[in-house]
Amino acid sequence: MSMIEVAVCGAHMQGLPLNPQLQALQATFVRATHTSADYKLYHLAGFHPPRPGLIRVNTGGSAIALEVWQLPLENYGKLVASVPAPLGFGTLTLQDGQQVAGFLCEAYASATATDISVFGGWRAYLQAQSQGQQ
Template sequence: MAETIKIAVCGAHMRGLPLNHQLTELDATFVSATKTAPGYRLYDVPEKVPPRPGMVRDSTVQSAVTLEVWSMPLEHFGAFMIQIASPLCIGTVQLEDGSTVYGFLCEADALKGAEEITSFGGWREYLASKQG
């Protein structure tokens, strides 16, 4: 069995959204829909096409963010990484069950003046609110 890496995605890489193909084309498979542990904020990253969120760790808050966990063959992880555009990056994300996985985070400097969307609970919920 090939070695795999679990990756948490909280925005445009989720199932049915514009960048999901970057996972599926690298043989990633959906594992679960879950949430972060408390202590995360979510922002609408300005000027990104397609639109996407930026998630940051903030131990002073109790909010959690919905996300998806995917499993990718470790041999494809490098090809995935080169597709990730700044200010997004991969770091360690703590899940609601206490486990940790690698996942999308955002450089805090890029979020100055960005709209915080944490109160929606996640990216899909935020997008649904904009549909009216």
């Protein structure tokens, strides 16, 4: 069976609300890692459950924590088709230089979103929110 690795950086991560979608597509966890330091992470407005948007930038980027999952290639299209705009899929560069398919966000969405890159990842942001930090 052909497999593809997919990077997730938000609600699809282990233990978070959309992770069952990955599991239903027979995805298996591969590893936790970070992007290269070329990305910004935004808390997107209007999503339930809350979701981040990852945008590649030319300057001022950070390494963002994410997870790499592996799923059957035949299920990849189902995952991509289930993703609402402004989210989509593209090629992400990881901290080790490897490139994998993964969630990205259209840049226009950053105009109404909160830049949370300083937290270094969605989990850290959620933890700070639960502790009342902004």
